[in-house]
Amino acid sequence: MVENKYLILGNLPAETIPHDLIFWQALARRLLLFIPLLILCGLLGYQFLFDLRLSRIEEQMQGESTLFIAKLSQRLGAHIDVTKLLYADLARRNQNRSLPIEANSPMMVELFREFLTANSNMYQLRWLDDNGQERIKLIKHNKQILVIPEDKLVDKGHRDYFQAAKDIGLGNVYLSQINLNVEYGQVELPFRITVRTIMRTEFDGMQPGYLVANFQLNSLLDTFRHGASEQFQLFVADATGNWLLHPEPTKEWGNQLNHPEYNISNAYTELWQTIQSGERIGSVNTNGRLWRYMSLETELNNIAGAYEKNFFVVTALSSGTLNDIRLRTLVIIIPVMLLLISYIVWAKYRIVTDQLIAHKLYVDLQKQRQQLQHSNQELATNLETQRLMQDELVETRKLSSLGMMVAGVAHELNTPIGATLITITTLEQRLSAMDELVRTGLTKSALEEYLQGNRQGFELTLRNLQRCAEILQSFKRLAIDRATLTLETFALADNLRDLLLSITPKIKRRGVSVQVDIGADIILTSYPGIISQVLQNLIDNAIDHGFPIGVNNPILKISATKQQGKINIELCDNGVGIDDEVRETLFDPFVTTGRSEGNTGLGLHLVHNWVTQMLKGKISVTSSDHGTCFSVEIPEKLVVEEQQN
Template sequence: MIKTLILLFFSFLLAWLACQLIYDNKVNELKNIQAQKLLATSALFNRELGSLSDLLLLLAQTKALANNNGDRWQNQELPAKYLQQIQDHFIQFGHASSKIAQLRWLDYNGQEIVRVDFSADQAKIAEPKERQNKQARYYFNQAMKVAPPNIYFSPIDLNVEHNKVVEPYEPSIRATIQTSAETHLFEGLLIVNYRLDNLLAAIKQDSIAEAQINIVNHQGYWLLNPLPEKEWGFMLQQPQLTLKNESPQLWQYQSQHPAGGDLIINNQLSSFVPLATFSGSEYGADTSTLMLYTISDSRFLAHARNNSLLIALGIFLSLTLIGLTINWREYRHQSLLIALSLKLRAEQQELKRVNQILLENIARQQLLQDELVEANKLSSLGLMVAGVAHELNTPIGGAIMSVSNAENANELLKKAMLEGITKTQFSEGVDSIASNLNMAKINLDKAVGHIKHFKRLAIDRVNEDYIECSLDVIVADLIISLEPRLKTVKVALVNNIEPELHLISRPGIISQVLENLIVNSLNHGFESEQQGIIAIKARRLLEDKICITVSDNGSGIPQAMQSTLFEPFVTSGRSKGNIGLGLYMVNQWVTKLLAGKLSFVSEQNGSSEFATQFTIILPIDSSDSLTS
């Protein structure tokens, strides 16, 4: 029951999240559409204002309006030739742009001195009686606050003539710049009325259902609305036609976010940005800001909400069905799981018993392996003792024979002295005794040398301390102990050790490693009566490293054995009584006791100088490396 409730809760939660995510995606798509419309409309509007500014500056800088003679004229005193010159230039300038509705030049009292109206590519010059005084109009008062050469833009409104709104409506914006008597024919105000009906029509035509474009002034009145009857309320004395009245929530939100934003009200997404702030405020004139809105049709978000709810319902039902199916299957297999758990428990007990037996076998195998290693070391020591005994036999036998000859000479000398010795006999007897004693001394010195080598080698093999030693002495002692074995084969052992290679290590282990490698080459690398070379080389590799190589030109190591060569009980000579621990122990000694590295290369039937080469890298101080 609890699982079912949890399942329903999480199904509902996931369905609600999916619903919200799908709806948010639709809203974001709509926001992107509206953002693109806002950006395109704003760019178009700012481009139009930029062209108006350029037109006014171009008009103000023309020679036809300039005071070239230094004369000063007062309003109605302007000579007729200058008046005609200005009118002709206004007509020519106005025909250059179809968007110019009116060009005027007012004096500083607001009286129109020159006015040319443009309509349907026709220019009409206002007669003196038609010229009006605009001193009471807001744009004249604001424009006179902006000193030249700065430009004042009036807010957008409808064109008014004789205090009446011109019909059909003429949406206009006025750009003004003051003129002075020093630079122009008279002091006053140049005004360009710029027609915006085509611009607003183009913007309205660009509206789509997802983004219906609206333009609102700072008071909330519409300058552009999908419904024309809502436009220009401030000009038509209809104060109720404002965004503030129609959507107070949106108006308040826009007032709190003057930089732009978006808001959803009644399934309508409204996005807005500031469209333009008309220049002049920085020079003392009033300013006004337009807001550009895009509003979606309520059907889009309502449809998105309904679709997301349907999808969420499908997800909820699917998850619920899947969950109930899983619960049913879980209940169905519960009894089977219980039976399997009981069976598993019994198998675990059996596994523990078998594992214990396996551990005991591994322990016995390890013990056997250790015993074999010790036996291998003792066997090696036995062979070394036998070799030393063999080497001692020759010098000791020679010494015994020399002493025996000396005794015989002494007896002869004694006998001659009893019978009456001559000087010649005495001299020959003494020389014979001295010669035999000297030969005995030489043989005994050889025996003492062998004994010293053997003693040093035996002590090193059992010494577990790290001591300072010389590699060339270690190898020399080893070669002496191996001479009896080498005499039975046709393989030459070449010693190429750099002198003065001193290191702190275990010399007995180094000797054992080299002996195992040499014996391994003799046992596996060469057939009986086969000639060959085993070379031992050593050199300093780095300041703290020594490199030792043992190479032979024998038969090489089979490719199949190379990957497991250093594992225990791996051998190619098991039929000869080998057990496969030699190279395993070499690897253990080098890496564990000497803190070194062991590697090899081998190629059967190769063309290189050596078929197999073992490389040992040892630190100068093995004890310090092991501690580190």
């Protein structure tokens, strides 16, 4: 072993070797081995840091796109609801009149005026007859509601949104494409970015026609035009590639402003080809920028329910962002690489120097070989002993984890098992006493007393053993319910009893009195494991946050009622309540008042998701200085769609 370590120095006698030459040759060999490897590690480290920085920005880009889609969907949904409300109000007023409402009656004008006044984004309401002729038209201008004279009403039968709306069914709402509003053949100035909702009106005695509402989206698009990060930009385009939102507003609405060159297909051909490839979400690196896109199937210009990709949300890194990321990464990698290279050169210098010194001592070291071999054997023995001790430590930790898992069961089993042992001991003593009576003379009264005592002892032992079996069965049910996700029919009271049994140590330790008012007739067909988890999170939340140390007489009441196929579960405590600021965002993720105690703020967020998504229910909370009450409403019989995951 010693000779192999110094092969690079040769086998010549120490006094005949040119030490300086050996030193520099050995140092050069080692550096030639490690420097390329270090450079490779530096390149890999650079790529890792670059990808990490880029991924963070991509997450922000994805978040900006998702936020825009959510805001747009929310806005469109609100416009649909307002249109349906207007339609319903119009139908009600028509039904309550002895004569049908005329298309241009004062009542309809007043109704249109009310809705235009109440809705800030609605700026125009019209009623068109079956041929598309405007019969009544109100617009909002400078916060004033204007009724357009009859001689200014025009025929809209040729417009694309009117032709498309002819195919909608009664009671359905048609959403037009998003575009600039056109009045009297000209694009309205200043631009009004408009989406139209259309419903067919066909009431008894009233001439058939179409209710058309114009809503402006300027504020929504302006928010995202100026709100994006400096590192990336947000773009929105329609199905033909025309820009609806662009960092340069002059390039928007090219199809309506006679600028067909302002189009994705012209400006970013490779990006447009990638979008058209069929992938809903993707990315492409072109024109010196990284682009991420999302193809959306929306209700815009939809009639039969077969949604088409008619909307594209694109985010792109700003010019120079990639170079900036590369530069920032190099600023970190280059100094680290220089430090590592310097350290390796110094380390190898020391190693080679030490080898030269070791070579000079080679002869002396030969005399100590036997001693070193003996030391190596001892070291091997010690290493084996250490390995065995490490294995034992691993097993000990496994057993410790197992002990923690069964601690809750052991705590509950302690009382019935202890009582059983006491009873058995008493019976054993009575048996010894009976043996003595048999030898000395057994009386009838003593026998009856012995039998009566044994009967009571066996009954007590049986009850305690049955209690042990119930505890074990309860924990078994709870474990199976938590491990599976299948619909089952079960009693809510049994489910809660199993849960309370598993967390009894925590309840007793905090001195909380749990009062349960759930009838045996509350039977559900649902997910018992999820319901148990929801109840546990709410109970833990009440104990941890509602009852801080020092609260007197803490009480938690759990009740359930059944009404019209719904089960309403209430958990109310008399704790300190929830601050108004926290209550407004209580079900948001990472909201907690106990982060210093290790709480993550995900408990109630998960409860909200379980209740609303998995259990198809709803949850609400009320709170004051005298306590907090959570109300969970879930269906008595949960119906799960086949496609639900």
